[in-house]
Amino acid sequence: MTTVTSPVRAARGPRPSVPAVPARVRRSSLRKRLELTLLLGPALLLFAGFVLVPIGIAAFYSLFNWNGFGALDDFVGFDNYADAFTGSVFQGAIGHNLIIAGLSIVVQLPLSIGLALLLNRKLRGRAVLRALVFAPYVLSEAITAVIWLLMLQPGGFMDQLLKGVGLGGLIHQWVADPGLVLYTLFAVITWKYIGFGIILLLAGLQGVPAELREAAALDGASAWQTTRHVVLPLLGPTIRIWVFLSVIGSLQLFDLVWIMTLGGPANASTTMATYLIDHGFKRYEFGFGSAVAVILFVICFVFALLYQRFALRRDTEGALTRMVG
Amino acid sequence: MRSRRFGLSMGYLAAIVVLGVTVVPLLFVLLGGFRTNAQINTDPAGLPGPWVWDNYTAVLGSGAFWTFLGNSALIAVIATVLAVALGSMAGYALSRYHFKGREAFYTLFTLGLLFPLGVATLPLYLWLRQLGMLESFWGVAIPEAAFSLPVTIVILRPFMHAIPGELEDAAVLDGASRLGFFWRILLPLSAPALTTVAVLAFVTSWNAYLLPLLVFNDSAHFTLPLGVATFQSQYSQDTARVLAFTALSMIPALAFFVLAERRIVGGLTGSVKG
Numbered sequence: 383m384t385t386v387t388s389p390v391r392a393a394r395g396p397r398p399s400v401p402a403v404p405a406r407v408r409r410s411s412l413r414k415r416l417e418l419t420l421l422l423g424p425a426l427l428l429f430a431g432f433v434l435v436p437i438g439i440a441a442f443y444s445l446f447n448w449n450g451f452g453a454l455d456d457f458v459g460f461d462n463y464a465d466a467f468t469g470s471v472f473q474g475a476i477g478h479n480l481i482i483a484g485l486s487i488v489v490q491l492p493l494s495i496g497l498a499l500l501l502n503r504k505l506r507g508r509a510v511l512r513a514l515v516f517a518p519y520v521l522s523e524a525i526t527a528v529i530w531l532l533m534l535q536p537g538g539f540m541d542q543l544l545k546g547v548g549l550g551g552l553i554h555q556w557v558a559d560p561g562l563v564l565y566t567l568f569a570v571i572t573w574k575y576i577g578f579g580i581i582l583l584l585a586g587l588q589g590v591p592a593e594l595r596e597a598a599a600l601d602g603a604s605a606w607q608t609t610r611h612v613v614l615p616l617l618g619p620t621i622r623i624w625v626f627l628s629v630i631g632s633l634q635l636f637d638l639v640w641i642m643t644l645g646g647p648a649n650a651s652t653t654m655a656t657y658l659i660d661h662g663f664k665r666y667e668f669g670f671g672s673a674v675a676v677i678l679f680v681i682c683f684v685f686a687l688l689y690q691r692f693a694l695r696r697d698t699e700g701a702l703t704r705m706v707g
Numbered sequence: 708m709r710s711r712r713f714g715l716s717m718g719y720l721a722a723i724v725v726l727g728v729t730v731v732p733l734l735f736v737l738l739g740g741f742r743t744n745a746q747i748n749t750d751p752a753g754l755p756g757p758w759v760w761d762n763y764t765a766v767l768g769s770g771a772f773w774t775f776l777g778n779s780a781l782i783a784v785i786a787t788v789l790a791v792a793l794g795s796m797a798g799y800a801l802s803r804y805h806f807k808g809r810e811a812f813y814t815l816f817t818l819g820l821l822f823p824l825g826v827a828t829l830p831l832y833l834w835l836r837q838l839g840m841l842e843s844f845w846g847v848a849i850p851e852a853a854f855s856l857p858v859t860i861v862i863l864r865p866f867m868h869a870i871p872g873e874l875e876d877a878a879v880l881d882g883a884s885r886l887g888f889f890w891r892i893l894l895p896l897s898a899p900a901l902t903t904v905a906v907l908a909f910v911t912s913w914n915a916y917l918l919p920l921l922v923f924n925d926s927a928h929f930t931l932p933l934g935v936a937t938f939q940s941q942y943s944q945d946t947a948r949v950l951a952f953t954a955l956s957m958i959p960a961l962a963f964f965v966l967a968e969r970r971i972v973g974g975l976t977g978s979v980k981g
Contacts, residue, residue, distance in 0.1 A: 417885060418800055422812065425797035425856055428789070432831065432853035433819050440830035450833070500721035503714065511722055513968055515729055520964040521957060522914035524932035528939045528953050529732050532739075532946060535751075539735055542752040573728065580725075605714070634825045637916040641936045655825060662829040663921060675829050679822065686821045 437679065444673035449666045462673035472674070475645075475652040478564055482653075483632035485568050487625060493572075494579030494624070495617070499609065501580065502587045512584070515577040523574070523637035530570045531557070531642055557643055560650035567639060567651055574638075575631070579624055586620030587613070622693050626686075633682055654678050733957070740951030747946050762951035772955060774927060775934035779959075782848045782919075782930060783912040789852035790908040791901060794859030799889050801860065802867040803875070813864065819857030824850065825917055832921040846922045847930075851915060855908040862907075866900040867893060906970045913960065931956050 662671020840846035
C-alpha cells in the first residue's frame with residue numbers, strides 16, 4: 383500500500399458532516415483547480431454552447447427583420463415584439479395555451495386525484511394496472527397524435543363506437559370543427575398525461591401514514607372528511623409540483639398540435655410554439671420567430687419564478703434535496 | 708365494513724374504466740395492423756377477420772422502418788452517454804469539492820430546467836446552421852445532451868453528496884487520488900441514480916420530435932417519431948399500413964418501459980415528490 387496521505391489528515395480523523403477538505407488539497411490548490419476544470423469544464427461548455435448561446439442569439443436576432451439569409455442589416459428595434467403582441471393570431475395562440483393550462487387544472491387535476499384515491503387500495507392486479515396506466519406517457523407525442531388522428535377520422539373508430547352505444551348524436555368533426563378542435567386536443571393530451579398524474583399522486587399517497595387516517599376515523603371523521611382534511615393537505619407538495627409541470631407543459635405544447643392540426647383549422651388550435659415554428663421556420667421570418675421564441679421564454683421563466691416564489695417555497699427544500707431515484 | 712366493500716368495488720370500477728380508456732386506442736392500432744383497408748372501411752371498430760400479415764411484413768421489409776429505428780437508437784445512445792458522463796463529472800465537482808462560486812454554477816444549471824428544448828428549438832436551429840451541424844446526428848444528439856444536463860445534475864448532486872465522507876477518507880488513506888475515488892468508488896456507488904438519469908435522458912431523446920424535424924431534411928436521417936408522422940401523411944390512403952407502422956414504432960418504447968418501469972416511474976416520482 384503506497385501512502386501519499388499526509389499524516390496530519392490521518393491523525394485528525396474523519397469529519398462526517400463536512401465532505402472532506404484535506405489539508406493536502408489546500409496545499410496543492412493548483413491541482414484542485416485543474417481537477418475542477420477537468421470535471422466541470424466539459425459540462426459547462428456543453429451547457430453554455432447549446433443552451434445559453436441559442437437564447438442569447440435569439441434575443442439578438444429578434445431585433446432585426448431577417449429572412450435567415452444574407453446580411454443582418456434591417457434593424458427594427460422592438461417592432462417584432464410589438465407586431466407579435468398586436469397580431470390577432472398570436473393573441474389567439476396565447477389564449478389557446480391558457481385554455482389548455484386552465485382546463486388541465488380544472489379537469490385533469492380533480493380527475494387524477496379522484497382516480498388515484500380510488501386506485502389506492504389493495505386491488506388485485508395493481509402492479510399491472512399501474513404499468514398499463516402509465517404506458518401512454520412513454521409513447522412519443524408524435525405516435526399519440528397519429529393514433530388519435532386515425533381513431534378520429536370521420537366515420538372512423540370513434541364515430542362507430544359512439545353509434546354502437548347509442549350516442550350517434552354526439553358525432554362531430556373532431557379535428558375539423560374550429561369550435562371543437564381545441565377540446566379534442568385537450569382530450570388527447572389528457573389521455574396521454576393522466577397516467578403520469580395518477581402515478582405521481584399514488585406515490586404521494588404512500589407518504590400519507592395509515593395511522594393518521596385511522597386516528598381521524600376514530601375521532602368520527604367520515605371518509606370524505608378524512609380525505610378532505612387529512613389526505614389532501616398532505617398531498618399538497620405533490621399537487622403543487624404537478625400543477626407546475628402541467629402549466630409549463632401546456633405553455634410549450636407543440637408536437638401533438640403540429641401533427642394533428644398544424645394549428646388549424648383557421649388558426650383555431652394555434653399555440654405559441656406552433657406559431658413560432660410556422661413563422662420562423664416555414665415562412666423564413668427568422669427575426670420575428672426569434673422574437674416569439676424570446677416571448678415564450680420570458681412567459682415560462684416569469685411563471686416559473688412566480689410559482690417558485692409563492693407556491694413552491696415551502697416544498698423546494700424537499701423537492702430539490704430528495705431528488706433521488 | 709359495508710363502506711369499505713363499497714370503496715373497493717368503486718376502486719375496481721375505476722380501474723376497469725381507466726384500463727379501457729388507456730388500452731383501447733393501443734389495441735385499435737395493434738389489431739388494425741392485421742386488417743385490410745376494406746375491412747377497416749366497412750367496419751372501423753371491428754376485429755381482424757381474416758387476420759392478414761401483409762401490412763406488418765410490408766413495413767418490416769421496407770427498410771425505412773429499420774432506418775428510422777437505427778437513427779433513433781444511435782442519437783439516443785450518444786445523447787445519453789454524453790449527458791451522463793459530463794453530468795456525473797459536474798455533479799461530483801459540485802457535490803464534493805469546495806470552491807468559490809459553487810452554488811452559482813449549480814444555480815446556473817438548475818435554471819436550465821426552465822428552458823426545455825422545445826422552446827429553444829428555433830434559435831438552436833439557427834445556431835446549428837451556423838456551426839454547420841444540420842443533417843448530422845451530432846446536431847441532434849449534442850443539444851439533447853446539453854438540455855438533459857440540468858435534470859441529470861439536479862438528481863446526481865444530492866445523491867453524491869449523501870455518500871459518506873468516511874469512504875473518501877478511507878480511499879485517500881489507501882492512496883487514491885480524488886479522481887481515482889470518483890472513478891473507482893463514487894461512480895459505482897451512484898449506480899442507481901446514474902441509471903435513473905440515463906433512462907430519463909434516453910426516453911427524452913427517443914421521443915423528441917421538433918429538433919429532428921428542423922435539423923433533418925433527408926428522410927434517410929429521420930428518427931422514429933419523425934418517421935411515424937411522415938409515414939402517416941404520406942400513406943394517408945393506406946390506413947392499414949399506417950396502423951401497422953405505428954404499432955411497430957410503439958413497441959420499442961413500450962418494451963423499454965416494461966424493462967425499465969421501476970426506474971422511469973421511480974425517477975419521475977422521486978424527482979418531483981416533495
